[in-house]
Amino acid sequence: xxxxxxxxxxxxxxxxxxxxxxxxxxxxxxxxxxxxxxxxxxxxxxxxxxxxxxxxxxxxxxxxxxxxxxxxxxxxxxxxxxxxxxxxxxxxxxxxxxxxxxxxxxxxxxxxxxxxxxxxxxxxxxxxxxxxxxxxxxxxxxxxxxxxxxxxxxx
Amino acid sequence: xxxxxxxxxxxxxxxxxxxxxxxxxxxxxxxxxxxxxxxxxxxxxxxxxxxxxxxxxxxxxxxxxxxxxxxxxxxxxxxxxxxxxxxxxxxxxxxxxxxxxxxxxxxxxxxxxxxxxxxxxxxxxxxxxxxxxxxxxxxxxxxxxxxxxxxxxxxxxxxxxxxxxxxxxxxxxxxxxxxxxxxxxxxxxxxxxxxxxxxxxxxxxxxxxxxxxxxxxxxxxxxxxxxxxxxxxxxxxxxxxxxxxxxxxxxxxxxxxxxxxxxxxxxxxxxxxxxxxxxxxxxxxxxxxxxxxxxxxxxxxxxxxxxxxxxxxxxxxxxxxxxxxxxxxxxxxxxxxxxxxxxxxxxxxxxxxxxxxxxxxxxxxxxxxxx
Numbered sequence: 316x317x318x319x320x321x322x323x324x325x326x327x328x329x330x331x332x333x334x335x336x337x338x339x340x341x342x343x344x345x346x347x348x349x350x351x352x353x354x355x356x357x358x359x360x361x362x363x364x365x366x367x368x369x370x371x372x373x374x375x376x377x378x379x380x381x382x383x384x385x386x387x388x389x390x391x392x393x394x395x396x397x398x399x400x401x402x403x404x405x406x407x408x409x410x411x412x413x414x415x416x417x418x419x420x421x422x423x424x425x426x427x428x429x430x431x432x433x434x435x436x437x438x439x440x441x442x443x444x445x446x447x448x449x450x451x452x453x454x455x456x457x458x459x460x461x462x463x464x465x466x467x468x469x470x
Numbered sequence: 471x472x473x474x475x476x477x478x479x480x481x482x483x484x485x486x487x488x489x490x491x492x493x494x495x496x497x498x499x500x501x502x503x504x505x506x507x508x509x510x511x512x513x514x515x516x517x518x519x520x521x522x523x524x525x526x527x528x529x530x531x532x533x534x535x536x537x538x539x540x541x542x543x544x545x546x547x548x549x550x551x552x553x554x555x556x557x558x559x560x561x562x563x564x565x566x567x568x569x570x571x572x573x574x575x576x577x578x579x580x581x582x583x584x585x586x587x588x589x590x591x592x593x594x595x596x597x598x599x600x601x602x603x604x605x606x607x608x609x610x611x612x613x614x615x616x617x618x619x620x621x622x623x624x625x626x627x628x629x630x631x632x633x634x635x636x637x638x639x640x641x642x643x644x645x646x647x648x649x650x651x652x653x654x655x656x657x658x659x660x661x662x663x664x665x666x667x668x669x670x671x672x673x674x675x676x677x678x679x680x681x682x683x684x685x686x687x688x689x690x691x692x693x694x695x696x697x698x699x700x701x702x703x704x705x706x707x708x709x710x711x712x713x714x715x716x717x718x719x720x721x722x723x724x725x726x727x728x729x730x731x732x733x734x735x736x737x738x739x740x741x742x743x744x745x746x747x748x749x750x751x752x753x754x755x756x757x758x759x760x761x762x763x764x765x766x767x768x769x770x771x772x773x774x775x776x777x778x779x780x781x782x783x784x785x786x787x788x789x790x791x792x793x794x795x796x797x798x799x800x801x802x803x804x805x806x807x808x809x810x811x812x813x814x815x816x817x818x819x820x821x822x823x824x825x826x827x828x829x830x831x832x833x834x835x836x837x838x839x840x841x
Contacts, residue, residue: 331653337660340667404652406697421693423655425686426663431719450719451712 319369321441323347326368328386329402330354330378338372338402341426345433356381359389367394369440372420375403384408387416398440398459406454413456420453428452439463503527503602505539506588509595513538514559517597526604528574539600542581544572555585562587562595568609571602580609648696655689680754680804687713687750691742704742706781706834707732707772710749714768714783717757726757727788728768735772735779737816737836744812745836748820749781751809752832755801756785761830763787779836786829 325342327349329335339349350368353359355378371390375383387399401409404422413419420432432453438445439455444463449455455463497504503523507514519534527534527542543552547570558565564586571581582603587595662682669675694709695701711730718726737745756768769784800806800822813820817837824830 331657333664334656334660337663340663404649404656421697423652423659423686423689423693425659425689425716426682427686427716427719428690431716434719447719448715451715 318441318443321346321437323369323437323440324350324366326350326359326362326371326390326397327352328354328359328371328373328377328383330374330376334374338429341429342433345430345437347433347437353386355379356385356389359386364393368397370398370400370436372400372402373416375401375405375408384410384414387414391415398436400436400453412458415458416456417459418453418455424452503604505534505600505602507539507598507600509559509587509598514598523602526573526579526602527571533574542571544570544578546570546578547572555583558585559598562589568605579604580606644701648692651692652689652696655685655692658685659689683754684747684750686716687746688743690716691746695739695742702739703736704739704746705734705736705772706745706749706779706836707735707770709746710753710770710772710781710783713750714753714770717753718768725764726762726766726768728770731769731771733771733773735774735781737779738839741816741836744816745818745834748809748812748816748818748834749783751801751805752783752820752834755805756783756830756832761785777838779838781834781836783832783834784829786825787827 325347327335327338327342329338329352332354335352335354339352342349350366351362353362357379368390371386373383373386373390377383377386383401383403387401390397390399398418399416401413401416401419402422402424403409403419406419406421409416409419418436420429424432428450429452431447431450435445435447435450435453438447439459498520500520501522503526504518504520505516505523506518508517511517515536515538516534517536519529519531524531524534540552551567551569554567555565555569564584566582566584569581569583570578572578582605583600584602585598585600588597588599590596659682662678662685666675666678666682669678690709690713691704694712695704698705707730711728711732714728718728765788766786767784767788770782772779772781774780801809809820812818817839819833819835819837821833821835822830823832
């Protein structure tokens with residue numbers, strides 16, 4: 316598998332405009348690129364399919380009655396290599412196996428926490444396993460963590 | 471004894487009282503219903519029934535003689551009780567049971583029946599003696615109590631279910647409120663960050679950044695509170711480590727490690743925000759650029775004693791022991807004000823010191839509330 320290289324191309328799925336804007340700016344400050352901002356499942360489905368995001372940051376409660384879980388399955392179907400990370404105030408709504416998604420950043424996040432999570436994610440995506448200690452702001456899915464745990468020799 | 475003697479006895483009992491046998495006279499005249507049956511006759515029939523028994527059952531003596539007592543039983547009589555009676559007769563033992571019997575007019579009554587065999591010198595059973603007592607009132611009270619008990623139990627079950635429902639509803643509400651609080655805090659953080667980008671000069675930016683750090687700290691408090699199993703308690707040790715790691719990891723310019731030695735250190739949820747802010751001010755002060763050098767270490771430890779919850783934070787070069795500390799170091803300005811006011815509010819003592827190796831030590835001691 317071809318590992319993505321920094322800067323990462325990131326899809327932001329968030330229905331709260333101000334929060335989306337904030338996330339967008341923090342991503343750019345960290346040196347990555349925002350591929351698109353979507354506020355609903357419908358928005359995600361309408362994106363051009365030729366450019367796959369490296370990472371998708373997905374809120375749980377979205378516009379037009381759609382949910383992050385729906386977006387997660389749509390992304391996995393459309394772009395199987397994209398790393399999906401939920402960004403939610405409702406981490407308890409995520410199933411134990413994350414439905415195949417890769418992790419979660421809990422809201423409310425601090426800027427420091429968000430930036431730390433992004434850095435950790437970058438390490439884990441581009442050059443796994445991550446070298447930084449796991450920040451309190453990010454929780455990897457069991458499968459994603461196991462992937463890092465069993466392949467330390469790849470570094 | 472032979473059949474003839476039995477007959478004589480029966481005859482004797484049949485006689486009107488006053489025939490010279492005081493015991494027979496007493497049995498006839500007593501208010502307690504009594505009968506005697508003869509197991510050596512076919513089907514163990516009644517051979518004597520006193521007046522009280524006739525009054526109780528409504529049957530005349532003629533109707534009673536020669537019949538087995540089972541005709542007093544009816545549709546509602548408990549089969550198990552009947553079986554126990556039959557076994558007592560077969561085994562020749564005495565028995566005391568409450569049995570539902572029926573009168574001649576069809577009405578029922580609860581009969582406290584005592585049945586015992588009467589043996590001759592050779593130990594052979596000659597008669598069965600049975601005394602009866604109408605205990606309908608007592609049984610009624612008992613069954614009324616049983617009914618009342620099951621009614622109360624049903625009521626309790628219903629109320630418990632109601633309480634559980636209302637608890638579930640409250641939990642749902644709490645969850646919803648929590649969700650909204652978190653969304654709003656995320657929003658506040660985002661607004662401040664967006665504003666920060668507009669800051670014209672570094673003073674404004676510093677002020678906004680300090681404000682944002684405090685909002686972030688409150689958000690972290692809220693997240694810790696709600697993600698723990700017990701929303702009424704707040705562990706300051708794990709919170710401090712979380713906050714410290716957030717602060718250090720966001721800084722690319724330094725390489726700060728965190729060493730944690732955490733014991734249980736819980737404070738009530740009502741104090742969480744205030745104490746959470748105190749810890750934030752301490753950490754923010756420690757990690758100011760003029761204090762930070764390469765390879766420094768945060769030492770965070772926490773514990774609970776019977777009277778106090780203690781958090782201790784050290785920041786400085788690694789590898790030092792318990793060096794003598796010089797109690798002079800402390801922050802000033804808003805930083806200091808927030809710490810001292812919130813400390814007074816939460817019965818917390820914050821003591822700063824600086825070791826001669828240049829490390830900053832802070833001890834945070836919270837007196838437990840005396841219940």
